[in-house]
Amino acid sequence: MPIYKVWRESRPRFLFVLAALLLVTAASTFYNSTTESVVLETKDFHQAGSRTFQGPLFLFWGFAAMFLGLGGLLRERAVGTVDYTLSLPVSRTRWFLYRAINGALQALAVAIVPALAVPLFASLFGSDYPIGEAAIHGLRLGIGGMLFYSIGLLTSSLFAGEFTSAGLGIALVFVVNNSTRIFQTLKPLNLQDAIAPTQMMDTSPYLARGAMPWTGICVSFALSVVFASLAWKLHKLRDF
Amino acid sequence: MILRLNPSSGVPVYLQIVEQIKHSIEIGALEEGDQLPGIRPLAEDLVVSPNTVVKAYNELERDGVIRLRHGAGAYVSESNSPNSRRCRIKDASILVKNVVEKLRDMGLSDEQSRRLFEAELMEEVSCR
Amino acid sequence: MNTVVETTDLTKRFGENTALNGLTMTVPQGGIVGFLGRNGSGKSTTIKILLDVIRRTSGEALLLGEPTGSVAVRRRIGFLGEDKRLYPYMTVEEIIEFTRPFFSTWRKETESRLLRDFELPRNCKVSSLSKGMRTKLGLLLNLCRHAEFLILDEPSEGLDPVVAEQMLQSLVQQAADGTTIFFSSHQISEVEQIADHIIVIEKGRVILQGPLDHVQQKFRRINLVFDDPPPAEAFRVDGVDHVSLQGRTISILASRNIDDIAALGPLLAAKSVEVQPVGLKELFLEKVRER
Numbered sequence: 001m002p003i004y005k006v007w008r009e010s011r012p013r014f015l016f017v018l019a020a021l022l023l024v025t026a027a028s029t030f031y032n033s034t035t036e037s038v039v040l041e042t043k044d045f046h047q048a049g050s051r052t053f054q055g056p057l058f059l060f061w062g063f064a065a066m067f068l069g070l071g072g073l074l075r076e077r078a079v080g081t082v083d084y085t086l087s088l089p090v091s092r093t094r095w096f097l098y099r100a101i102n103g104a105l106q107a108l109a110v111a112i113v114p115a116l117a118v119p120l121f122a123s124l125f126g127s128d129y130p131i132g133e134a135a136i137h138g139l140r141l142g143i144g145g146m147l148f149y150s151i152g153l154l155t156s157s158l159f160a161g162e163f164t165s166a167g168l169g170i171a172l173v174f175v176v177n178n179s180t181r182i183f184q185t186l187k188p189l190n191l192q193d194a195i196a197p198t199q200m201m202d203t204s205p206y207l208a209r210g211a212m213p214w215t216g217i218c219v220s221f222a223l224s225v226v227f228a229s230l231a232w233k234l235h236k237l238r239d240f
Numbered sequence: 241m242i243l244r245l246n247p248s249s250g251v252p253v254y255l256q257i258v259e260q261i262k263h264s265i266e267i268g269a270l271e272e273g274d275q276l277p278g279i280r281p282l283a284e285d286l287v288v289s290p291n292t293v294v295k296a297y298n299e300l301e302r303d304g305v306i307r308l309r310h311g312a313g314a315y316v317s318e319s320n321s322p323n324s325r326r327c328r329i330k331d332a333s334i335l336v337k338n339v340v341e342k343l344r345d346m347g348l349s350d351e352q353s354r355r356l357f358e359a360e361l362m363e364e365v366s367c368r
Numbered sequence: 369m370n371t372v373v374e375t376t377d378l379t380k381r382f383g384e385n386t387a388l389n390g391l392t393m394t395v396p397q398g399g400i401v402g403f404l405g406r407n408g409s410g411k412s413t414t415i416k417i418l419l420d421v422i423r424r425t426s427g428e429a430l431l432l433g434e435p436t437g438s439v440a441v442r443r444r445i446g447f448l449g450e451d452k453r454l455y456p457y458m459t460v461e462e463i464i465e466f467t468r469p470f471f472s473t474w475r476k477e478t479e480s481r482l483l484r485d486f487e488l489p490r491n492c493k494v495s496s497l498s499k500g501m502r503t504k505l506g507l508l509l510n511l512c513r514h515a516e517f518l519i520l521d522e523p524s525e526g527l528d529p530v531v532a533e534q535m536l537q538s539l540v541q542q543a544a545d546g547t548t549i550f551f552s553s554h555q556i557s558e559v560e561q562i563a564d565h566i567i568v569i570e571k572g573r574v575i576l577q578g579p580l581d582h583v584q585q586k587f588r589r590i591n592l593v594f595d596d597p598p599p600a601e602a603f604r605v606d607g608v609d610h611v612s613l614q615g616r617t618i619s620i621l622a623s624r625n626i627d628d629i630a631a632l633g634p635l636l637a638a639k640s641v642e643v644q645p646v647g648l649k650e651l652f653l654e655k656v657r658e659r
Contacts, residue, residue: 001466001469004466005455005458005466008455008457008458008462009455009457011457012457079453079456080449080451080453081453081454081455082421083416083419083421083447083449083451084447084449084453084454084506086419086420086421087419087421087442087445087446087447088442088467088470089439089440089441089442089443089470090439090470091439237423239421239422239423240421240422245561247557247560247561248556248557248560248647248648248649249645249647250584250587250644250645250646250647250648250650251584251645252580252581252584252585253560253561253580253581254581255581279544280541280544283540283543283544284537284540284541284544287533287536287537287540287561287562288540288561288562289399289400289540289543289562289563289564290399290540290543290544291398291399291400291543291564292564292581295564295581344634345634345640345641
C-alpha cells in the first residue's frame with residue numbers, strides 16, 4: 001500500500017522530532033518549575049507550563065513541523081528510487097496526497113503529544129498545569145502552525161537536496177514568525193497568536209483568557225493550503 | 241543437444257541453430273524419430289530469444305529436416321521423404337554455386353568449368 | 369501486428385541540450401528487443417519518457433496503445449532501472465509485500481521460486497544488499513507480476529558474469545511466457561545473443577531498427593584485394609554504405625546489391641573477393657561513425 005511506504009520513509013524523521021520535542025518540553029518545564037528566581041518572582045506554578053508554551057515549544061515546533069514537511073519524490077530522485085516509485089501504477093497526485101496527509105497528521109501529533117506532556121512534566125517537577133489548557137494550546141499550535149509544515153512541503157518540492165530545502169524552510173519560518181513584527185499591518189491578523197498564545201495570556205495565573213484568535217488561525221491555515229497546493233502543482237509538472 | 245553458437249559472428253542465431261541441427265543429423269548425433277527439445281527449454285538452455293528458436297524450427301520443418309507435431313514436440317523426420325529430397329537438392333545447389341564462384345575467382349571461364357564438370361561426371365559413369 | 373511502444377517524432381529538450389531529436393520507433397509485441405546506443409544518445413531519456421518520469425517536449429509516445437502517463441497501463445508493465453536502487457529502509461520481505469498488491473497478475477509461486485533460486489534473504493534490509501542481490505530483487509519484483517511488457521535500463525551493468533547469465537536466463541523465461549522484453553544495453557554481444565529485434569539510437573534519433581536477423585542478413589562486408597587498388601570513388605555505387613582502403617584491400621560495407629558490388633571485383637581485376645557477414649559491434653561502430 002502506498003501509504004505504508006510513505007509512513008516508513010517518514011518514520012525516522014517523525015520519531016526523532018517527537019523525541020526532541022519531548023526533551024525540550026521536559027527541560028523547559030523543569031527549568032520553569034525549579035528555578036528559584038522564576039518561582040519566587042511570580043509565586044505561580046502555572047507559569048512553568050505557560051512559559052514553555054510561549055517559548056521553546058513554539059519555537060522548536062515551528063522548525064519541527066517544517067522538517068516533517070521535507071522528503072518526498074524529489075528527495076527520492078537524489079536517493080535514486082524515484083524511477084521505481086513513479087513506474088508503479090500510482091499517480092503523482094496520489095503520492096503527494098499521501099505524503100501531505102501523513103506529514104500533517106505527524107505535525108499535529110508532534111504538537112499535541114508534547115503539549116499534553118507539559119502537565120505531566122510539570123507535576124513531576126513540583127508544579128502543576130491544567131490538562132485542558134495544555135490540550136487547547138497543543139491543538140492551536142498544531143492547526144495554526146500547519147503553515148510551517150506546508151513551508152516544508154513547498155521547499156522540498158523545489159529542491160532535492162535535504163540541506164537546501166531545510167535551509168530555505170528555516171529562513172521562511174523565521175520570516176513568517178516575525179511577519180507581524182516586520183509588517184505592522186499584519187498585526188490584526190495575530191498570526192503569532194494563532195500559534196503561540198502570547199496575547200491570550202493573563203499575567204497571572206498565566207492561563208488563557210479571552211477569545212481564541214480565530215482570524216489568525218484561519219489565515220494561517222489558509223496560507224498553508226496555498227503553499228501545499230503550490231507544492232502539489234510543482235510535483236505534477238516537473239521532470240524527475 | 242550440444243550446440244555451439246557464436247552470436248557475434250554476424251550470422252543470424254536462428255541460422256546457426258538450423259545448421260548445427262542439420263549437422264548433428266548428418267553425423268548421426270541425431271537420428272530419425274529422435275525428439276528435439278521443446279522451444280522453451282531450448283531457448284532457456286541456449287539463453288536466446290524463444291522467437292529465435294521458433295524461427296529455426298520453422299525453417300527446419302520447411303526444409304523437411306524435422307516434423308513439428310502440434311503440442312507433441314519436434315521430431316527428426318525420415319531421410320527419404322520427398323521434403324528431405326528437396327532439401328538435399330537445395331543444399332547441393334548451394335554447393336555448386338560456391339564451387340562455381342571459386343572457379344571463377346581462380347580465373348577459369350565458364351566453358352572451362354563446364355568441361356571440367358562433364359569430364360568428372362563422365363569418368364564416374366565410365367567407372368561404373 | 370501489435371506494438372507495445374510507438375513513438376512518433378519524439379523530442380525532448382533540456383534547456384539548450386536536445387536529448388531526443390525526432391525519435392520515431394516501434395517496439396513489436398512478443399520477443400526481446402535490444403535498445404543500443406552510446407552514452408548520452410538518449411536511451412535513458414526515452415525510457416523515462418515512456419514511464420512518465422520526465423515529460424516530452426513534443427511528438428507522441430504510446431505505451432501499450434495509451435499515451436504515456438496512463439496509470440492503468442503501469443499496472444501491466446514492469447521496470448528495472450539502471451541503478452537498481454530500491455527503498456533502503458525496507459527489508460526484502462517488506463518491499464515484496466509492498467509491491468505485490470499493485471499487480472493483479474502477481475503469482476505467488478513465482479515469488480517463492482525466485483526467492484529460493486535467487487537466494488534472497490527475507491529479513492535483510494535493502495540497504496545492506498550488494499548490487500547483484502539488488503538486481504535479483506528488482507528482477508523478482510518485476511518477474512512475479514508477469515507483466516505484458518518489461519523495460520530494463522542496462523540490466524547487466526555492474527553484475528558479475530554469473531549473475532548476468534542468471535538475469536538473461538530469467539528474461540528468456542519471461543519472454544517464453546509471453547512478456548515483451550525491452551532492454552537498453554552497452555553490451556553488444558549480449559544483445560546479439562538474446563535479442564530478436566534491435567533499435568539503435570544515436571544523438572536522439574533512430575539510425576537502425578528491425579528484426580536482428582534481417583539486419584544481419586542485409587549487411588555484408590566485401591573485401592577486394594588488388595595489386596593496384598582503384599580509388600575508393602570507383603566503389604561508391606548503390607547499396608554501398610562505407611568504403612575504406614587498407615593497404616591493398618578495398619573494404620566495403622554494403623546493405624544492398626551485394627552480388628553486383630562483389631562483381632566489381634573481377635571487373636576491376638581484383639586478386640581476391642571475399643564476402644563476409646558483419647557482426648553487430650562492427651555495424652554499430654560503422655553506423656555511429658557515419659554521423
